[in-house]
Amino acid sequence: MMRPGPGGSAYVPAPMVIARAEHELPSVLTFTFDVPGGFHFHPGQFNMLYAIGVGEVAISISGDCAEPERLVHTVRAVGTVTRAMQSLGEGSVLGVRGPYGSAWPLDDARGRDVVFIAGGLGLAPLRPAILRVLRRRAEYGRVAILYGARSPEELLFREDLARWRGRLDCRLDVIVDRASLDWLGRVGVVTKLLDDTPLDPDDAVFVCGPEVMMRFVARELARRGVPGDAVWISMERSMRCGLGLCGHCQLGGSFVCKDGPIFRFDRVAPLLSVGEV
């Protein structure tokens, strides 16, 4: 059954006032909406955000599901709609429909070692899952967070990174594609971090980033004995309705908006190299 959105209908965006708008990077903005009644979602799900008079886009929720009174989205300016959103600030209004889509299978991962692998803005859809696992830390085995970015200047969620780095019960490894000589961290691609990460076929691995990066990561994981059925990825396609009706985001026999965006890697691997299905 189709669930009504916060606007009362799955088709109608609810107007929401931006409580805070903070630049993570010059082209990446994090919007926080105060939702006194609570906005409940599962890590990995997304909302359709409507820039009034411009258009609607699917954006993953990047906030903490344990704090439902605050809805958080992190948006990068890449197209007409998201560029229009960059001019919005505190007090501006966006339309919100959702939450939609599948979630990271965090319950299935209980008792197992968990590895999060994020590339670039891919840390945003993984952030709710990381926060939840760290909040329920005792339910999981070892936890590793591997994060790759383009350069040191383009690292997201720096406060989170500092917090995670300071924890003794999880491991954070950060790497950047290139850096000037004053950067003291690691340089290279995110797959390089797998060299130092203990991996087991029974691990649960959650990956989010550009599709090509996820393919490289999955291939490296397979080479190191982690099968495709232990790897979950978050897919991105052009989504319009968010309900699996319009067909814009069709991926083989699935709709990314309804059956995804979180997919088990082995189920979608053959489709990843296909431009249009």
Place this chain on the structure above:
Amino acid sequence: MDDLERVLKAHPFMADLEPDHVRFVVGCAKNVRFRGGEYLIREGDREDTLYLVRQGTVSVELRRPGGDAVCVETVGAGDVLGVSRLTPGAAHLDCRARDTVLAFALDNTCLLEKMQEDPRLGFALTMRLLERTYDRLSRARLQHLDVYK
């Protein structure tokens, strides 16, 4: 020599190499230490050593037009430097120790002689070098795609 053999065979590059072959390689190896800021390899210099890094971090650097250098990769314990130059030639980049780096330095000329002398050793080392070269090429290609742009 026994100590060198013991620690050398613990390096991932030497994993599962036959004991006879490890002993063969030991004859070409010496322990080296670099302080932070020292160069293991300089662009343009004759590159005649294969380094097996044991400890510390090495910054692989390229100079951009205009003079400023960028770090294109960092390598650390378990990694190998100089993979692409088993035959002596000029280095195409700088490799600088970021902190104290301990490594095994394998003399390439000596290593080549041993590999020719014992083709089974030659094959085993060539396969390892090819694997490292493939890994580095694969990473360089992903880096080249600039996927987070």
